[in-house]
Amino acid sequence: MDLGFSEEQEMLRTTARDFLTNECPSELVKQLAADEKGYSPEMWKKMAELGWMGLTFPEEYDGMGMTFLDLVVLLEEAGRACLPGPYFSTVVLAGYTIMEAASEEQKKELLTKIANGDLIVTLAVTEPSARYEPDAITVKASPDKDDYVINGTKLFVPDANVADYIICVARTKDGASPEEGLTLFLVDAKSPGISTTLLKTIAGDKQCEVIFEDVRVPKGNIIGKLDKGWPVVEKVLEKATVGLCAQMVGGAQKTLDMSVEYAKERVQFGRPIGSFQAIQHYCANMVTDVDGSKYITYEAAWKVSEGLTATMEVSMAKAWVSEAYRRVTLLGHQIHGAIGFCEDHDMPLYFKRAKGSEPTFGDADFHREMVAKQLGL
Amino acid sequence: MDFSFTTEEKDFRAQVRAFLDREVSDEFLSDLEEQDEVDFSREFTRKLAQKGWLAMAWPKEYGGGGATTMEQLIFNEEMGYHHAPTGGHRQGISLIGPCLIAHGTEEQKRKYLPPITAGEVVWCQGFSEPNAGSDLASLQCQAVEDGDDIVITGQKVWTTNGHRADWCHLLARTDPNAPKHKGISYFLVDMKSPGITARPLLNMLASRDFGEVFFDEVRVPKGNILGEKNRGWYVSQTTLNFERSGIAWPASAKRDLELLIEYAKETKKNGESLAQDPLVRHKLTEMAVEIEVARMISYRVAWMQSRGQIPIYEASMSELFGSELLKRLGDVGMQILGLFGPLERGSRWAPLRGRIARDYQFSLGLTIARGTSEIQKNIIAWRGLELPRV
Numbered sequence: 001m002d003l004g005f006s007e008e009q010e011m012l013r014t015t016a017r018d019f020l021t022n023e024c025p026s027e028l029v030k031q032l033a034a035d036e037k038g039y040s041p042e043m044w045k046k047m048a049e050l051g052w053m054g055l056t057f058p059e060e061y062d063g064m065g066m067t068f069l070d071l072v073v074l075l076e077e078a079g080r081a082c083l084p085g086p087y088f089s090t091v092v093l094a095g096y097t098i099m100e101a102a103s104e105e106q107k108k109e110l111l112t113k114i115a116n117g118d119l120i121v122t123l124a125v126t127e128p129s130a131r132y133e134p135d136a137i138t139v140k141a142s143p144d145k146d147d148y149v150i151n152g153t154k155l156f157v158p159d160a161n162v163a164d165y166i167i168c169v170a171r172t173k174d175g176a177s178p179e180e181g182l183t184l185f186l187v188d189a190k191s192p193g194i195s196t197t198l199l200k201t202i203a204g205d206k207q208c209e210v211i212f213e214d215v216r217v218p219k220g221n222i223i224g225k226l227d228k229g230w231p232v233v234e235k236v237l238e239k240a241t242v243g244l245c246a247q248m249v250g251g252a253q254k255t256l257d258m259s260v261e262y263a264k265e266r267v268q269f270g271r272p273i274g275s276f277q278a279i280q281h282y283c284a285n286m287v288t289d290v291d292g293s294k295y296i297t298y299e300a301a302w303k304v305s306e307g308l309t310a311t312m313e314v315s316m317a318k319a320w321v322s323e324a325y326r327r328v329t330l331l332g333h334q335i336h337g338a339i340g341f342c343e344d345h346d347m348p349l350y351f352k353r354a355k356g357s358e359p360t361f362g363d364a365d366f367h368r369e370m371v372a373k374q375l376g377l
Numbered sequence: 378m379d380f381s382f383t384t385e386e387k388d389f390r391a392q393v394r395a396f397l398d399r400e401v402s403d404e405f406l407s408d409l410e411e412q413d414e415v416d417f418s419r420e421f422t423r424k425l426a427q428k429g430w431l432a433m434a435w436p437k438e439y440g441g442g443g444a445t446t447m448e449q450l451i452f453n454e455e456m457g458y459h460h461a462p463t464g465g466h467r468q469g470i471s472l473i474g475p476c477l478i479a480h481g482t483e484e485q486k487r488k489y490l491p492p493i494t495a496g497e498v499v500w501c502q503g504f505s506e507p508n509a510g511s512d513l514a515s516l517q518c519q520a521v522e523d524g525d526d527i528v529i530t531g532q533k534v535w536t537t538n539g540h541r542a543d544w545c546h547l548l549a550r551t552d553p554n555a556p557k558h559k560g561i562s563y564f565l566v567d568m569k570s571p572g573i574t575a576r577p578l579l580n581m582l583a584s585r586d587f588g589e590v591f592f593d594e595v596r597v598p599k600g601n602i603l604g605e606k607n608r609g610w611y612v613s614q615t616t617l618n619f620e621r622s623g624i625a626w627p628a629s630a631k632r633d634l635e636l637l638i639e640y641a642k643e644t645k646k647n648g649e650s651l652a653q654d655p656l657v658r659h660k661l662t663e664m665a666v667e668i669e670v671a672r673m674i675s676y677r678v679a680w681m682q683s684r685g686q687i688p689i690y691e692a693s694m695s696e697l698f699g700s701e702l703l704k705r706l707g708d709v710g711m712q713i714l715g716l717f718g719p720l721e722r723g724s725r726w727a728p729l730r731g732r733i734a735r736d737y738q739f740s741l742g743l744t745i746a747r748g749t750s751e752i753q754k755n756i757i758a759w760r761g762l763e764l765p766r767v
Contacts (some may be wrong), residue, residue, distance in 0.1 A: 082549075275766070284694075293670075295673035
């Protein structure tokens with residue numbers, strides 16, 4: 001049993017932290033939240049040069065051949081810095097979809113470009129019904145000669161506004177069960193008939209409404225097998241869920257660090273507020289939430305990275321971290337007092353991201369129900 | 378990173394589990410409950426000793442098994458899961474034993490350690506007093522030199538098994554003029570000494586496991602001081618590198634949750650099982666998640682120790698989270714049992730032998746004993762986060 005990271009993973013973490021501290025200060029995060037694109041092409045290029053885009057891609061596609069667990073270390077640092085932009089969409093959502101199901105030709109084309117920082121891709125799963133379940137997919141793809149024609153609305157699609165491609169999960173057949181008959185389509189984001197509208201969110205992350213109106217996609221753009229797309233989506237969502245937990249852990253740790261530092265500096269009644277028991281107990285509660293979140297996330301991440309069945313652990317992690325990160329940001333705000341309520345403070349970045357992350361890839365209630373099924377309830 | 382156990386460790390767990398499945402059966406636990414005992418059985422303590430598992434954590438030269446931290450973790454996890462009684466040996470094996478190993482004279486080690494490893498002697502802890510709980514260092518029990526003896530006068534309280542212990546490890550004040558932590562000495566006291574009166578207290582569960590112990594000019598030979606005179610406080614803080622994960626709490630909670638899940642599946646309400654009720658599902662799964670988090674927090678402590686690191690705030694966090702967890706689980710259990718919840722063992726209508734009712738009440742003591750939750754949070758804040766102490 002070894003609950004620690006390897007030397008290489010620790011080095012990756014240090015490199016990532018240093019890079020993001022320099023390149024991604026909170027001022028930039030706030031600027032990008034207000035920016036239409038929501039990411040910095042200069043930073044994107046530098047990240048590609050560091051090998052971050054292709055971190056988990058096989059070397060034959062210009063990747064670094066590293067593991068999911070390695071990526072989790074990087075994602076934790078990304079969460080700590082509130083890294084804006086389509087990294088998660090491109091590398092986790094799209095990257096793993098392509099690695100899981102794409103043809104050799106598609107992998108060569110797409111993964112190589114992504115690894116070199118030349119392509120942004122996202123995955124469109126959810127629709128206005130706001131569920132991550134197969135029966136919630138109503139966007140239809142109907143065959144027409146050499147193409148499929150896609151119709152319907154996707155909602156909450158991350159970074160569709162800057163994506164070169166959108167991998168759209170659409171229904172191609174009404175099967176015996178909702179899991180059957182779903183197909184993954186690689187859609188050129190500039191295809192005629194696509195209307196992408198950026199949604200304004202409290203955290204400034206780029207989520208979009210994407211309306212497909214008779215959008216034509218060549219048959220060759222199917223990723224994986226016709227009608228057999230859902231199992232791929234499930235696997236990718238599993239990784240995405242854990243990856244998001246890792247980001248949330250990073251944000252929670254930063255919130256704790258900021259709050260403890262402030263508690264030591266801020267003097268009232270002739271002493272640092274961190275010398276008062278109420279504040280000390282808040283901090284103790286925060287570190288308990290942070291540490292618990294870490295290890296339940298790492299347990300899930302390790303299992304996923306090892307290719308072991310991790311359905312229970314992944315849902316337990318998301319259920320816990322969803323609520324723990326929120327609790328930590330609430331206490332963080334309480335400790336900071338009024339200054340934390342100002343836009344130019346960093347606390348709101350974490351508070352808002354915690355809330356935005358809570359329902360993403362399933363909220364605590366959704367995941368607790370997954371746990372219930374695993375427990376045989 | 379590796380969350381799995383080795384083949385040898387898994388085999389060891391299987392062995393321990395087989396033994397505990399057999400020895401800590403429902404009948405055995407039921408018998409204990411009949412006697413209003415939950416955590417005390419000299420017979421079981423001796424069986425562990427015979428198996429060579431009682432002092433598994435101790436170095437071999439002191440009669441121990443020299444077990445690794447992971448083996449200790451596995452053993453303690455299985456013990457917790459099976460609700461095995463530890464009261465017959467916990468003080469000796471986990472508290473006074475390690476202090477003796479670290480600070481005892483050769484003569485003291487020869488005299489006191491073997492009976493502990495053999496499971497033949499019960500120790501009680503003479504620490505808390507009516508005016509010294511969380512502020513233990515303010516204890517007032519007097520220890521005055523008189524010739525070759527030290528004469529002890531005072532009162533201890535919340536002394537678990539005081540009324541049936543053979544020996545008592547006791548903190549008393551040998552120098553009333555020194556700063557409070559520096560005037561305390563640590564004594565090994567024969568409970569058969571003249572002048573000792575032990576009076577069990579009735580707790581709210583109608584059980585008499587803890588009580589008062591009065592010392593009325595009790596003579597203790599000078600040779601029974603453990604460590605240096607006036608250094609008792611520091612000697613008693615010795616924890617050595619024995620497993621401090623606190624895994625027993627989440628392990629015990631896991632078993633209780635399994636019983637509640639079974640109950641929910643079997644019990645019908647309005648034509649469907651309780652397990653179909655979304656609110657019940659929510660409560661049970663919330664507990665399942667918390668139990669797993671608690672397990673990870675405990676495992677983290679054991680992992681640190683396995684690498685030779687000394688956990689400080691991490692052990693407090695585990696104790697805090699685990700004890701609070703059991704309170705929440707007791708409450709969730711009672712909510713699910715509804716009107717049946719408050720029924721005590723003995724009624725044919727009491728589910729699970731009234732275990733949840735007992736756990737609900739008993740768990741109140743867990744966030745108070747061994748360092749209150751508030752003290753644990755203080756320690757986490759001071760020593761984990763370096764927040765200032767005033």
